[in-house]
Amino acid sequence: LKDNYDIVIIGAGGAGMTAALEAKAAGMNPVILEKMPIAGGNTSKSSSGMNASQTKFQTEQGIQDSNDKFYEETLKGGKGTNNPEMLRFFVDNSAAAIDWLDSIGIRLNNITITGGMSVERTHRPEDGSAVGQYLVKGLVTNVQEQQIPLFVNADVKEITEKDGKVNGVKVVFNGTDEKTITSKAVIVATGGFGANFDMIEKVRPDLAGYVTTNQEGSTGDGISMIEKLGGTTVDMDQIQVHPTVQQEKSYLIGEVVRGEGAILVNAEGKRFHNEMDTRDNVTAAINALPEKNAWLVFDSGVKSRAKAIEQYEKMGFTVQGDTIEALAEKMGVPAADLKTTLDTWNNAVTNKNDAEFGRTTAMDNALTGAPYYAIKIGPGIHYTMGGVVINTNTEVLNKDGQPIPGLFAAGEVTGGLHGQNRIGGNSVGEIIVFGRQAGVKSAEFVKAQ
Ligand code: ADP
Numbered sequence: 293l294k295d296n297y298d299i300v301i302i303g304a305g306g307a308g309m310t311a312a313l314e315a316k317a318a319g320m321n322p323v324i325l326e327k328m329p330i331a332g333g334n335t336s337k338s339s340s341g342m343n344a345s346q347t348k349f350q351t352e353q354g355i356q357d358s359n360d361k362f363y364e365e366t367l368k369g370g371k372g373t374n375n376p377e378m379l380r381f382f383v384d385n386s387a388a389a390i391d392w393l394d395s396i397g398i399r400l401n402n403i404t405i406t407g408g409m410s411v412e413r414t415h416r417p418e419d420g421s422a423v424g425q426y427l428v429k430g431l432v433t434n435v436q437e438q439q440i441p442l443f444v445n446a447d448v449k450e451i452t453e454k455d456g457k458v459n460g461v462k463v464v465f466n467g468t469d470e471k472t473i474t475s476k477a478v479i480v481a482t483g484g485f486g487a488n489f490d491m492i493e494k495v496r497p498d499l500a501g502y503v504t505t506n507q508e509g510s511t512g513d514g515i516s517m518i519e520k521l522g523g524t525t526v527d528m529d530q531i532q533v534h535p536t537v538q539q540e541k542s543y544l545i546g547e548v549v550r551g552e553g554a555i556l557v558n559a560e561g562k563r564f565h566n567e568m569d570t571r572d573n574v575t576a577a578i579n580a581l582p583e584k585n586a587w588l589v590f591d592s593g594v595k596s597r598a599k600a601i602e603q604y605e606k607m608g609f610t611v612q613g614d615t616i617e618a619l620a621e622k623m624g625v626p627a628a629d630l631k632t633t634l635d636t637w638n639n640a641v642t643n644k645n646d647a648e649f650g651r652t653t654a655m656d657n658a659l660t661g662a663p664y665y666a667i668k669i670g671p672g673i674h675y676t677m678g679g680v681v682i683n684t685n686t687e688v689l690n691k692d693g694q695p696i697p698g699l700f701a702a703g704e705v706t707g708g709l710h711g712q713n714r715i716g717g718n719s720v721g722e723i724i725v726f727g728r729q730a731g732v733k734s735a736e737f738v739k740a741q
Contacts, residue, residue, distance in 0.1 A: 293443065293471070297323040298738050300461050300475040302448045302514060305333030306723035307703025307730070308481030309431040309442075313396070314731025315479075316438045320738060322731075323473070324440060325463055327447035328509040331432055333483050334704065335723060337507060338424035339546030339600055340406050341416035342393075342724065343717035344386035349401040349415060357411045359383040366718060369408040369570050370711025373527075378709045381684040382718075382725050389724040390415060398430035405653055406547045406716035408570040414551070414717040421599040422546060423720055451478050451517050451699070458521070458698035476741050477698045477734040480688070481727065484676035484704035485512025486531070492673065495529040503542040504673040505534060514705040518680045521699060522690040526707040527678030532714050535574040536588060537672030538609050545588060545604060545669050547716040552597040553657045554590035555637055557666075559583045561620060561630035563637065566649040572713045575671045585670035587623055589634070592661040601665075610665045619664040634659055677714050679707035686730040700734045702726040 299315050301308045304326035315322040324331075345362035362383040367374050390400060400415035400423065417426045435442055443465070450462040452472070460474035485491045486506035493500050515525060536545040536556075550556070550567045556574070558564050558581050565577035578586050595601045604610055613619030616634055620627035638658040640646040646655070679701075682688055686702050687695035703723045710718060 293441070296474045297321055298475060299477045299479060299734050300325065300473055301479045301481060302461065303333060303481035303483060304331035304442055304444070305481060305483050305703060306335035306427060306431065306720065307727040308479070309435050310724055310727030311479045311481060311702055311731040311734070312440050313431070313434055313438060314728045315735050316440050318732060318735035320735045322440060324435070324442040325446040325448050325461070326442065326444045328507070329444050331442060331444065332428040334486070334507050334510055335720070336424045336428040337505065337544065338720050339422040339544060340548055340551070340716045341404060341414035341423045342390070342400055342720035343413050343715065344390045344415055344721055345383055345413055347387045347390045347415065349390065349403060350412070353403060355403060355412050357413055359386070361410070362386065362413065365409050366715055367711070369713050369715040371713060373711035375708035377684050382709055382722060385725045386721050389721065389728065392728060393724060396430065396434050398427060404548055404551045406551055407568045407574065408715045410653070416548070419599055420597060422603070427720065448513070448517070451480070451521060453521060456697060458696065476738040477700060479730045479734055480514040480518060480680070480699070480701040480705055481703050481730070482514030482705050483510045484679065485515065486510045486673050486676050488512045492531060496531050499531060499533070499673060502533065502671065502673045503537060503539055505537055505542055505544040506673065514701065515680055518688055518699070518701065521696055523688045523696060523699070524681050524691045525678060526681050527712070528707070530677040530712050531673060532571060532675040532677055533575045533671045534674035535571055535578055535671055536669040537674070538667065539585070539670045539672070541607065542672060543607065543609070544672070544674065545609070545667055546598070546600045548598045548600055549588055549590060549594065551654050552594045553654055553659065554588045554594050555659070556586045557589050557625065557630065557633055558586055559625060561625035562633050563649060566646070566651040568651050568653045570713055571716065578671055585668060587625070587666045587668055589659070589664070589666045591659040591664050593657050594659070595665060604667060609667045612663050612665050614663050616664055619666060623666050675714055675719060676704060677707060677710040677712070679705050681708065682706050684729070685733045686726055687733065698737065700730045702730040
């Protein structure tokens with residue numbers, strides 16, 4: 293560890309490591325400080341994939357998409373409240389972000405669909421596995437290859453400034469060893485506050501008692517540090533509750549399961565909502581059930597296409613039956629009703645017409661391949677859409693809308709892009725697009741000093 297770096301990056305999740313790689317490529321000498329014992333943050337838990345439009349992989353696979361469509365669907369999902377400049381920048385740079393990842397050996401060429409979109413746009417690893425682990429592994433490898441220093445157990449407590457300019461951080465190593473590091477710029481990539489129950493309950497008392505899918509380092513530190521320097525926040529009460537979380541282990545069951553064809557049924561063995569609706573609407577539908585939980589039901593075909601299911605099985609989340617009746621027994625739902633539900637659904641798939649709930653996507657395959665499976669799920673705190681206000685240069689803005697010199701932020705710590713509801717797959721897109729931008733723009737700032 294040195295006393296001085298060009299750029300200090302706080303947080304070794306997807307946004308922080310991406311920013312570090314771009315800063316290094318721009319000739320900078322950055323350092324990454326991570327408070328947990330390992331790198332990865334919530335990024336390593338992300339499952340669905342990375343949304344991007346007009347990508348080379350979509351073109352290769354004959355998927356017709358456009359940046360405008362991506363923009364419109366994200367805006368609709370966010371209830372029209374997304375920051376329009378941020379959203380425009382995001383969609384327009386999404387394909388380049390996929391190319392950049394490919395250029396550093398991180399290939400996301402297996403494309404699926406998540407709730408709230410009309411075409412396959414969610415890019416995941418070739419083998420269809422969850423995106424997070426793969427992405428983090430690839431980024432860590434690159435960070436090592438580029439010899440970017442990354443310190444774990446390095447908890448940043450304060451961002452320092454002099455004469456209105458950010459000039460470094462105060463950090464505590466291994467819980468005891470306090471150090472001051474100076475720099476010309478600081479990039480805050482500390483993630484969200486989905487594991488900070490005090491902060492959540494302050495803005496959303498109605499979420500008391502919910503489980504969280506977040507890693508324990510997601511405590512909103514970056515937000516409070518930035519507020520102390522005059523930064524502002526937006527949408528802090530917009531907290532995404534994910535509809536499909538295994539409750540006992542607070543473990544997210546990825547949207548890919550529905551994206552590859554699963555349905556949701558209630559305790560009566562009946563469907564109750566369009567499974568591919570946006571996360572907020574599916575959550576509301578589950579919360580409206582008397583039991584406030586539901587079952588994801590799928591067949592061996594879904595299991596083979598959504599690789600993440602192997603992990604869920606290993607963790608003991610799945611129940612299984614060679615027939616629908618046998619599955620119903622394991623689930624404790626009426627067998628005849630579950631059978632009718634599946635027959636009706638399979639007809640809807642064949643006729644491409646879900647007369648009951650109007651689902652129009654992820655209907656390519658009927659659920660007919662034994663064995664059959666189910667996973668019991670309920671809602672859990674998943675993502676904090678709000679956060680600090682930045683512009684498309686990732687400069688942190690004060691209450692007058694002016695950049696705070698030397699202070700940059702990217703990733704879940706920022707607010708505005710997602711508006712009131714994040715579309716699954718957009719956060720991985722966000723950390724790469726804006727992480728890159730933070731690396732590039734902070735380097736420009738440092739060079740101009
Ligand atoms: P993003 O998706 O925006 O990159 P992640 O949750 O993946 O966010 O990563 C954020 C990282 O920042 C996590 O690994 C988290 O432990 C780390 N972090 C949070 N607060 C601090 C802090 N005060 N000092 C150092 N690292 C922090």
